[in-house]
Amino acid sequence: MKHEQLTNFNGKIYFFCLPRGEGEKEDQFQHLLICLGEGFRELGISFVSNINYWQESTEKQEYLFRHDPAITTDDCSIVVFSNNWFNINHPLPDNLFHAERKYLTVYLDGNDNDKDYHKLPEYKQFDFILKTHSNHHLNYLDNFYPWSFGLSNRILHELKEIPNFQDKKRQILINFRHWQTGHPVRNISSSLLIPKISDIFQINNTVDNQAEYPTEPYHYLHWLQTGKRHYPNYYNRLKYSTACACFGGFFVPAWPKNSGGLINRNIQRVIKKLRLKSNTILQWDSWRFWESLAAGCVTFHVDFEKYGITLPVMPENWRHYIGVDLDHVQTTVDRIAENPEILEYITQEGRSWAIKNYSPVPTALRFLEIVSQKQTTTKSSLSSHPKINVKY
Numbered sequence: 001m002k003h004e005q006l007t008n009f010n011g012k013i014y015f016f017c018l019p020r021g022e023g024e025k026e027d028q029f030q031h032l033l034i035c036l037g038e039g040f041r042e043l044g045i046s047f048v049s050n051i052n053y054w055q056e057s058t059e060k061q062e063y064l065f066r067h068d069p070a071i072t073t074d075d076c077s078i079v080v081f082s083n084n085w086f087n088i089n090h091p092l093p094d095n096l097f098h099a100e101r102k103y104l105t106v107y108l109d110g111n112d113n114d115k116d117y118h119k120l121p122e123y124k125q126f127d128f129i130l131k132t133h134s135n136h137h138l139n140y141l142d143n144f145y146p147w148s149f150g151l152s153n154r155i156l157h158e159l160k161e162i163p164n165f166q167d168k169k170r171q172i173l174i175n176f177r178h179w180q181t182g183h184p185v186r187n188i189s190s191s192l193l194i195p196k197i198s199d200i201f202q203i204n205n206t207v208d209n210q211a212e213y214p215t216e217p218y219h220y221l222h223w224l225q226t227g228k229r230h231y232p233n234y235y236n237r238l239k240y241s242t243a244c245a246c247f248g249g250f251f252v253p254a255w256p257k258n259s260g261g262l263i264n265r266n267i268q269r270v271i272k273k274l275r276l277k278s279n280t281i282l283q284w285d286s287w288r289f290w291e292s293l294a295a296g297c298v299t300f301h302v303d304f305e306k307y308g309i310t311l312p313v314m315p316e317n318w319r320h321y322i323g324v325d326l327d328h329v330q331t332t333v334d335r336i337a338e339n340p341e342i343l344e345y346i347t348q349e350g351r352s353w354a355i356k357n358y359s360p361v362p363t364a365l366r367f368l369e370i371v372s373q374k375q376t377t378t379k380s381s382l383s384s385h386p387k388i389n390v391k392y
Contacts, residue, residue: 009368011077012046014103016093017053017065018084020225028084029227030054031287032108032132035152036080037064039364048076054225058217073103078371082108086122097125104371106130108147112283127374130367133249137280137308139257145370146310149285150358151294154222158235162296162351165242165344172201172243173297175208175234175288184272185281189247189302192326196333200340201243208234229287235295242343244292245300249284251277254308277326281307293354296347298322312366313357318342320350 015037018028034054040047041064049065056062073079073093081092097105107126112133123129123141130147131140174194176186194203208231213223222230238244252259253267259282271278281302292299303323304314317323324332336343356362 013078014073014076015049016081017049032110035150035363038153039360078104080106083111132285134310135308136310137254150363159294162239168242171204173241174205174245185249186247192329238295243298246289248286249281252280254280293350296351298346320353
C-alpha cells in the first residue's frame with residue numbers, strides 16, 4: 001500500500017501498557033511500544049492507552065501514552081500489546097477477542113527466548129504478531145511478521161549530532177555487560193575477532209556502572225524509565241568511536257524448524273555446552289545494534305544472510321554494517337586492512353539506512369502497512385483524511 005494512503009489512517013489505536021516498577025526486574029521498559037507511539041504522534045494518528053506511560057517532561061506530568069476513560073477498545077481500529085504484558089502473566093482483558101469486535105489485535109513480541117509458539121493458544125488468537133529476533137531458517141505461525149528493536153526519539157536525541165569520521169577515535173567499543181556466560185554468539189564472535197582486529201582498532205571495553213547513574217533531571221528520568229539503560233557517557237563513547245561490536249544471540253539448529261520444540265531445545269543445550277557454532281542464530285537483536293548504527297559507528301555483527309537473520313528491511317553487508325562469517329574471520333580483517341577507506345563509507349551509509357528505515361515514522365508506517373492486509377475486517381481503517389507530509 002502506498003505511503004500516502006497509510007498516512008491517511010483515521011482510526012484510533014489502543015495500547016495496553018504496564019506501569020514502571022521499582023525493582024530492577026520490574027522496570028517494564030516498553031521500547032517497541034514507544035517507537036510506535038512516537039511515530040503515530042508525528043503522523044497525527046490518534047492513540048490512547050489503558051494507563052499513562054512514558055513520561056516526557058521532568059517539569060510536568062506529560063506522557064506519550066495517555067489514558068482516556070471515555071475511550072475503550074471497541075472505539076478503536078487496532079489494539080496493541082507487547083511481550084511485557086505476558087511476561088508478568090498479566091491476564092488479557094475480558095472478551096478481547098469477542099466475535100463482534102471491529103478492531104484488529106497486534107502483539108509486539110520482543111522476547112529473546114525460544115518459546116514453543118505452536119503450543120501457546122494466545123499467539124494464534126492475535127491477528128498479527130510482530131516478532132523481533134526473527135530467523136528465516138526457522139518456521140513461525142502464519143500470523144508472524146519480522147520486526148526490530150529500532151530507534152526511538154530518546155536514542156536519536158542523544159545521537160543527533162555526531163563528529164566527523166576524522167574526529168573519531170580509532171577504537172572499537174566492546175562493552176557487553178553479560179558475555180562471560182550465557183551468550184554463546186557474543187563469546188565466540190568476540191574470542192575469534194578481537195585478537196585479530198586489535199592491530200586495526202584500539203579496544204575500549206568501558207562499561208557504565210549502575211551506581212554511577214546520571215543526576216541531571218532529564219537523563220535521570222530516562223535512566224529510571226529504561227530500567228537503568230540510559231547513560232549519556234555511553235552515547236558519547238559511541239559517537240567518538242570508529243566501530244562498535246554488536247554481537248549477540250544463541251546458536252540453534254536449523255532442524256527441527258520450531259526452535260521452541262523439545263528436540264531443538266535439547267540440541268541447543270549440546271551446542272552451547274560444547275561451544276559449537278551453527279548457521280542459525282536467535283536473540284540477535286539489541287539496542288546496541290541500532291544505537292551503533294545511529295551513532296555513525298562501523299557496526300560489527302554476524303553476517304545476517306548466512307545466519308538467517310531477518311529484518312523487515314535488510315541491511316547490506318559491507319555497506320551498512322560489517323557482517324562477520326565466523327568460519328572465515330580473517331577474511332573480514334584482511335578486507336579492512338586492504339581497504340581502510342571503506343570504514344568511513346560504512347559509517348555514513350549505516351547511519352542513513354537505520355534512520356531512514358527504523359526511526360519512529362517509518363516504523364509506524366510499516367506497522368500500518370502490515371495491518372492494512374486485514375483492513376476489510378474493520379470499518380474505521382484507511383479513509384479520506386487531510387494528507388500528512390512525511391519525511392524519510
